[in-house]
Amino acid sequence: MLTFLMCRPRYYRVAYEINPWMKVRHPVERDQAAAQWEVLYKTLRGLPGVKVKLIPHARGWPDMVFTANGGLVFDRSVVIPNFRYPQRQGEARHFGAWFGKKGYRLIRIPSRFQFEGEGDALKLGDTWFFGYHFRSDISSHQWLSEKLKARVLSLELVDKRFYHLDTCFLPLSDSSCLYYPKAFDPYARKLIERYVPNPVAVGLRDALKFVCNAIAVGKRLVVHKGVSRPLRRTLEKMGFRFIELELGEFLKAGGSAKCLVLRL
Amino acid sequence: MPSQTVTIRGHIIDSLILPKILDEIMDASGSFKIEHIRIGQKKTDTSTAQVKVSANTAPHLANIIRRISKIGAVPVAEEDAKLEPAPRHGVFPEDFYCTTNLITWVHFEGRWIPVRNIEMDCGIVIQKGKAWCTPVGKVRRGERVVCGHAGVKVIPLERSRKSETFQFMTSSISSEKPKGRIIRGLAREIREVRRRGGKILVVAGPAVVHTGAGRYLEQMIRMGYVQVLFAGNGLATHDMEYALFGTSLGVNLDKGEPEKYGHDHHMRAINAIRAAGGIRRAVRKGLLKKGIMHACVQKGVQVVLAGSVRDDGPLPDVITDVIEAQDAMRKKIKGVSLALMIASTLHSIATGNMLPATVRTICVDINPAVVTKVADRGTFQILGLVTDTESFLRELCHALNRR
Numbered sequence: 001m002l003t004f005l006m007c008r009p010r011y012y013r014v015a016y017e018i019n020p021w022m023k024v025r026h027p028v029e030r031d032q033a034a035a036q037w038e039v040l041y042k043t044l045r046g047l048p049g050v051k052v053k054l055i056p057h058a059r060g061w062p063d064m065v066f067t068a069n070g071g072l073v074f075d076r077s078v079v080i081p082n083f084r085y086p087q088r089q090g091e092a093r094h095f096g097a098w099f100g101k102k103g104y105r106l107i108r109i110p111s112r113f114q115f116e117g118e119g120d121a122l123k124l125g126d127t128w129f130f131g132y133h134f135r136s137d138i139s140s141h142q143w144l145s146e147k148l149k150a151r152v153l154s155l156e157l158v159d160k161r162f163y164h165l166d167t168c169f170l171p172l173s174d175s176s177c178l179y180y181p182k183a184f185d186p187y188a189r190k191l192i193e194r195y196v197p198n199p200v201a202v203g204l205r206d207a208l209k210f211v212c213n214a215i216a217v218g219k220r221l222v223v224h225k226g227v228s229r230p231l232r233r234t235l236e237k238m239g240f241r242f243i244e245l246e247l248g249e250f251l252k253a254g255g256s257a258k259c260l261v262l263r264l
Numbered sequence: 265m266p267s268q269t270v271t272i273r274g275h276i277i278d279s280l281i282l283p284k285i286l287d288e289i290m291d292a293s294g295s296f297k298i299e300h301i302r303i304g305q306k307k308t309d310t311s312t313a314q315v316k317v318s319a320n321t322a323p324h325l326a327n328i329i330r331r332i333s334k335i336g337a338v339p340v341a342e343e344d345a346k347l348e349p350a351p352r353h354g355v356f357p358e359d360f361y362c363t364t365n366l367i368t369w370v371h372f373e374g375r376w377i378p379v380r381n382i383e384m385d386c387g388i389v390i391q392k393g394k395a396w397c398t399p400v401g402k403v404r405r406g407e408r409v410v411c412g413h414a415g416v417k418v419i420p421l422e423r424s425r426k427s428e429t430f431q432f433m434t435s436s437i438s439s440e441k442p443k444g445r446i447i448r449g450l451a452r453e454i455r456e457v458r459r460r461g462g463k464i465l466v467v468a469g470p471a472v473v474h475t476g477a478g479r480y481l482e483q484m485i486r487m488g489y490v491q492v493l494f495a496g497n498g499l500a501t502h503d504m505e506y507a508l509f510g511t512s513l514g515v516n517l518d519k520g521e522p523e524k525y526g527h528d529h530h531m532r533a534i535n536a537i538r539a540a541g542g543i544r545r546a547v548r549k550g551l552l553k554k555g556i557m558h559a560c561v562q563k564g565v566q567v568v569l570a571g572s573v574r575d576d577g578p579l580p581d582v583i584t585d586v587i588e589a590q591d592a593m594r595k596k597i598k599g600v601s602l603a604l605m606i607a608s609t610l611h612s613i614a615t616g617n618m619l620p621a622t623v624r625t626i627c628v629d630i631n632p633a634v635v636t637k638v639a640d641r642g643t644f645q646i647l648g649l650v651t652d653t654e655s656f657l658r659e660l661c662h663a664l665n666r667r
Contacts, residue, residue, distance in 0.1 A: 117434075137334070138281070138334070138335060138336040142310075142336065144309050149308055152275050152279070154279045155280060156335065187283075187284045190280065191279065191280060195278075
């Protein structure tokens with residue numbers, strides 16, 4: 001059973017600019033955002049073997065809908081994030097309270113480290129791939145690698161449009177992933193090529209449509225609409241099927257499908 | 265070369281973090297030394313490396329450290345210096361750090377700060393975020409004094425010096441040195457210091473006058489190669505005795521013979537200067553028309569005459585309180601780049617104690633014991649020259665004139 005945590009967007013809006021996608025002058029259509037989110041919610045719930053839990057949206061923290069940054073869950077433990085920007089720092093308290101109530105063991109990172117949850121930490125096989133530079137820092141990886149007792153590979157992100165690892169890297173199976181190479185520095189690219197047997201590189205056009213921010217459920221990929229034909233064909237050959245949804249209102253804040261869920 | 269040790273921890277081999285950091289250091293023209301490395305055996309194990317990073321300058325090093333900190337290197341935290349309050353006026357805490365004359369830094373509130381006015385055999389007082397080298401007699405009760413050795417670093421003098429003259433510094437003191445070459449090198453140094461706007465300090469004993477070398481020192485002063493003069497009652501007295509009576513300790517310097525009743529000339533000189541109200545007034549009144557002291561007044565040389573128990577008179581310009589004299593000397597030492605100590609024991613040792621090791625120091629005496637003594641008192645940066653004062657100053661003046 002695959003369980004996701006989502007947050008129904010009650011107070012979602014673009015109230016500040018902390019990534020190049022956010023423009024206060026391009027406000028969110030709140031009704032449309034709500035409708036798009038509901039479609040995603042229903043789609044996920046409709047998939048076999050998927051359960052979705054909800055965390056109430058706390059007022060004053062509009063980006064809380066992007067639950068992927070609300071923590072990193074493993075073995076009934078959760079690492080509570082330390083957000084880089086004050087505009088999001090208050091979310092940690094709400095996520096912490098929710099996980100505490102549900103009986104998770106809370107792991108708090110020392111405050112000098114920054115770490116934005118699953119947005120910068122993805123598991124492929126038995127290896128964790130961690131992103132750093134824009135939101136998380138590498139010192140947090142060193143600290144977490146001791147807790148996770150697994151191999152942790154740190155990837156430096158270099159394109160500020162892809163500020164979280166989950167905007168440019170998506171594990172598809174134990175041996176393959178989607179990634180946008182130019183979002184990484186040469187060492188990180190080398191790591192992906194060395195440790196992932198079949199990496200699939202995507203071009204800028206697909207990357208900008210947040211194709212790497214898809215939610216992978218088995219062979220299904222839930223994604224914002226607009227996947228290019230060549231990429232679709234490549235993945236279909238590998239046995240994947242895209243479920244394309246309209247998530248444009250969330251792209252306005254620099255997030256898409258995967259940003260809206262946290263794996264429990 | 266400034267350096268900083270960093271620790272790198274995690275899956276640094278698998279993750280290419282270590283090679284990436286080392287590449288960064290080299291790309292930025294820094295250098296590194298892996299001091300310690302422990303590599304995990306299983307793929308779940310983490311590894312740790314301790315790397316010493318060096319660069320040519322402190323800002324360059326800071327840049328490298330800033331960059332590699334972002335990719336996983338953690339600077340090893342340095343300990344702050346331990347501070348304790350002075351228990352009384354003029355008393356350091358028992359465990360006080362005793363200074364050397366080398367450039368010294370103190371780690372205070374997480375960063376290295378330089379110690380100002382460094383001199384040997386003092387303590388370090390921290391005041392308003394600044395570190396001051398303070399003699400024991402000057403410390404006030406409750407002032408925070410650096411204790412122990414943790415959080416204090418001294419910067420050794422660089423081995424290679426541009427001027428070959430000072431390469432003799434490492435050799436032992438001996439009369440068997442090629443003096444002509446050394447003196448020519450010294451003349452070059454003196455000109456170079458003046459060209460850069462540095463000050464030259466001369467510490468001179470009365471033998472400078474007795475040996476008839478006073479005229480050369482006077483010439484050097486008139487040529488602008490002396491900015492500060494430290495001496496005692498003796499040098500000034502005999503110089504003015506010569507200016508007024510043509511003798512030094514009663515010996516006619518031109519004829520080289522004792523003069524009849526010459527033994528009281530120095531007392532008459534002292535009396536005349538006391539009557540005039542001091543050296544400066546004696547010059548202004550036209551009483552004093554030549555000599556070292558005359559040149560000093562005319563050229564605006566900063567003079568400190570520090571007295572001793574055997575002084576006759578003394579001259580009104582002599583500071584008889586030794587602590588007051590030390591303070592006066594400390595004030596004038598600021599900005600001095602080169603110190604020339606000639607035929608003086610106590611004043612040379614006193615000056616040597618106050619000079620930072622970065623000041624190039626030359627000690628000239630006919631007696632090897634004097635030169636050795638100054639060096640043994642801790643002024644290890646000196647270039648010692650065992651030779652006659654008159655011939656040294658004559659040669660030096662000649663070399664300075666020749667250009």
